[in-house]
Amino acid sequence: MDTTPSPRLKPRRAAFVAEYLKDLSATQAAVRAGYSADTAYAIGHRLLKIAEVRDAIQQAMSDRADRTKVDVDFVVNGAREVFERCLQKRAVMVRRGKEFVHATDEDGRHVWQFDAKGANGALGILAKHVRLGGPDVSLNVDLDKLTPAQLEHIANGGSLATLPGA
Template sequence: MSKLTPKQELFIQEYMKDLNATQAAKRAGYSEKTAYRTGADLLKKPQILARIDEMKAERAKRNQIDADWVLQNFIKVAQMSMKAEPVMTFDYESKEMVESGEYQFDSAGANKALENIGKHIGFFDNKHKLTEAQIEKIKAETELTKERIKLLKGGKGDTALIAHVAELFKAMNKGDGDGN
């Protein structure tokens, strides 16, 4: 691995403050006019990325933050955000806060926490995307269902289309490997 220059090391130190490559480049002494591009270029260098990763790992260890801690706190935020909290108003007669009878729910907080939990556990990884064959199978099943509904409703649909879709469906089931 090649050695970092003092200016690159300063860039890394500045970058770790706010994770803003443009501002870090400026603070490290790179040209203000080209700081955006310079910051982006520096973040593509393997030796700089390795040093940043090393510093992030040190910081996480120092602050006792790991993946379990992050996930546990996402769960807490989601649970707190999904509670219906009573809206409080000031009662001038009793001179205290009282429930108004209305409730609020932090849907934005709940959605963001749930999204982060999903990302954290890999729910949105590519392995959960449908393959082209699965999409085609769903389309064929949908067409077959539509035609069956027409027949059940007494419509005089084209039975040749039903036969064609049924054959396509059977062919796709033979090719999916699980016999369904």
């Protein structure tokens, strides 16, 4: 399982490719490959425009996907599963004497919790995959303000852009 970039690349470009694969940050890869930190942003993005560098990155990513069996479908399906699990409500339990009981609010309704941070993280991954809002979208959704129908729409793979009642 050789992850060495193409031998036709110059050594520093080959180092850039190897470093880029670690975190997909052109700037950080340029610094780790030995380019100046002051110009790393420009150099990293310039290197990504060079066909042989792009080809080497694409080949290495393809090889890695084959080796690890992690591809776009794996990531998207995993993110969707995380999102759905994070939305599963869990009872808020409180101690009353020696036992734990389901907490209630001031109107006597049961209180539930879910993992909003995890759900938002999974939605961010999914939004980037479908390029919602552009390639560098940062998504923050206040799930408490979504209706049950909207949550179900999202959990079933629906787009935030087509939320019912939005």
